[in-house]
Amino acid sequence: xxxxxxxxxxxxxxxxxxxxxxxxxxxxxxxxxxTALSGVAGWLVxxxxxxxxxxxxxxxxxxxxxxxxLARKYGTSSTFGAFLDSSMDRLAELFFFVGVAIFxxxxxxxxxxxxxxxxxxxxxxxxxxxxxxAEGLGIDCSVGLMxxxxxxxxxxxxxxxxxxxxxxxxxxLTPLVFFTVWQRIHHVQRATQNDG
Numbered sequence: 001x002x003x004x005x006x007x008x009x010x011x012x013x014x015x016x017x018x019x020x021x022x023x024x025x026x027x028x029x030x031x032x033x034x035t036a037l038s039g040v041a042g043w044l045v046x047x048x049x050x051x052x053x054x055x056x057x058x059x060x061x062x063x064x065x066x067x068x069x070l071a072r073k074y075g076t077s078s079t080f081g082a083f084l085d086s087s088m089d090r091l092a093e094l095f096f097f098v099g100v101a102i103f104x105x106x107x108x109x110x111x112x113x114x115x116x117x118x119x120x121x122x123x124x125x126x127x128x129x130x131x132x133x134a135e136g137l138g139i140d141c142s143v144g145l146m147x148x149x150x151x152x153x154x155x156x157x158x159x160x161x162x163x164x165x166x167x168x169x170x171x172x173l174t175p176l177v178f179f180t181v182w183q184r185i186h187h188v189q190r191a192t193q194n195d196g
Contacts, residue, residue: 013065013069014069014073016066017070020066025070026076027067027070027077027081030063030070031081031088032084032088033063034059034063034064034088034092035088037060038056038057038060038091038095039092040056041053041056041060041096041099042099043099044099045099045166046098047103048162050160050162050165053159054159057096057152057159061152064089064152067081067085086128086132093148093151097117098121101118104117108163113170116170116171119174120170120177123173124148124151124177126178126181127146127180127184128148130184130185134184134191137188139188139192141187141188143183144180144181144184144187146176151173151177155173
């Protein structure tokens with residue numbers, strides 16, 4: 001299923017990639033632009049402009065696909081580019097969850113949903129960190145239920161429905177990101193159980 005979605009995404013963004021290259025834009029430009037859009041989306045969520053936030057998040061998510069596609073097609077991949085992309089992905093998610101927390105602080109206020117937003121952000125960071133740490137130790141860790149694409153899909157589906165959508169999203173996303181962290185820890189434990 002994931003491979004089919006990735007194939008569809010590559011085919012979809014192919015014409016845009018050519019245009020970006022013609023405009024002499026680099027993958028790093030696209031990465032930074034997408035992160036800036038995520039910051040705008042976080043602000044829109046905090047102010048309750050959910051439809052505009054969803055549209056902005058959608059374009060930001062498209063940028064997340066385009067930077068890698070541009071680098072692969074034209075051979076401009078770099079170690080720094082990969083590092084920047086991963087770092088900006090974390091910042092983009094932080095922008096969104098901060099926006100959610102601010103919204104609930106202003107709208108209700110609800111310490112429960114503020115706490116869930118903080119936990120969702122922390123869990124999302126841990127999902128990425130556990131993989132990066134494992135791969136730094138030479139262990140493939142591309143396992144787990146709630147990777148970044150899945151998180152983005154849930155966020156995009158929930159945000160148009162306003163406060164109710166955000167509440168449902170937090171109740172789904174928060175436990176699932178921590179379950180994914182557990183999956184990765186368990187995977188690494190099994191992969192290293194014969195180590196001295």
